[in-house]
Amino acid sequence: MEIVYEEATTADVTQMVDLIMDVFVTMEPLNVSLLKQGRSKPRDVRREAFKTEITNLIPSPFTVVAKHEGKVVGLRLASLQTRSAYLNLPYQHEEVKGLMKLLKEGAGDQLPGVFVNLEVSAVHKGYQKMGISGKMADWVIQRAKTEHGCGGVVSEATGLFSQGLLLKRGFQCVKEVLYEEYKDDSTAVPVFQHTQPHPSIKLLLLEL
Numbered sequence: 001m002e003i004v005y006e007e008a009t010t011a012d013v014t015q016m017v018d019l020i021m022d023v024f025v026t027m028e029p030l031n032v033s034l035l036k037q038g039r040s041k042p043r044d045v046r047r048e049a050f051k052t053e054i055t056n057l058i059p060s061p062f063t064v065v066a067k068h069e070g071k072v073v074g075l076r077l078a079s080l081q082t083r084s085a086y087l088n089l090p091y092q093h094e095e096v097k098g099l100m101k102l103l104k105e106g107a108g109d110q111l112p113g114v115f116v117n118l119e120v121s122a123v124h125k126g127y128q129k130m131g132i133s134g135k136m137a138d139w140v141i142q143r144a145k146t147e148h149g150c151g152g153v154v155s156e157a158t159g160l161f162s163q164g165l166l167l168k169r170g171f172q173c174v175k176e177v178l179y180e181e182y183k184d185d186s187t188a189v190p191v192f193q194h195t196q197p198h199p200s201i202k203l204l205l206l207e208l
Contacts, residue, residue, distance in 0.1 A: 015072035112151025
């Protein structure tokens with residue numbers, strides 16, 4: 001089976017949004033927890049938000065799609081960021097925004113001034129366990145190495161699979177936050193209650 005890896009274009013947007021809604025939203029730990037707790041935004045609202053995010057990223061040469069016979073079966077959103085812009089990125093849910101703020105708190109000085117940020121990753125359910133996620137990560141890393149002034153690649157890895165995949169590629173953990181320790185200030189209850197078997201989110205960095 002031949003899988004082709006290439007830079008995403010505007011012609012891929014609809015298929016990319018479909019893949020994110022079918023896979024990322026239903027499998028990524030934070031999204032799963034919000035869905036089970038009834039705290040996720042309506043599906044149509046999320047779909048439009050992802051469409052806007054992808055459309056804005058398409059000019060970036062770091063976002064990759066994996067295709068089989070012209071069909072998008074995998075994607076990895078990625079963008080070039082400055083440290084200051086990265087520390088103030090927006091998020092769709094306040095719960096996620098709060099967690100990311102905690103994760104990045106005190107870690108900014110350890111990040112390069114300019115780097116590629118690995119964002120959403122998703123692989124079609126019928127094409128999983130074929131090494132596609134790893135090859136997409138490698139594709140982005142190679143692009144980052146050719147970018148003048150780029151000091152590294154960064155990822156907020158929310159699950160065991162993504163963490164393991166990147167650690168095998170030389171990423172180092174800058175900071176880790178256990179989900180059970182990120183609690184609602186008013187109730188002292190963990191904000192994300194259905195993340196098992198994933199214990200934590202890790203801020204990972206590959207220095208170039």
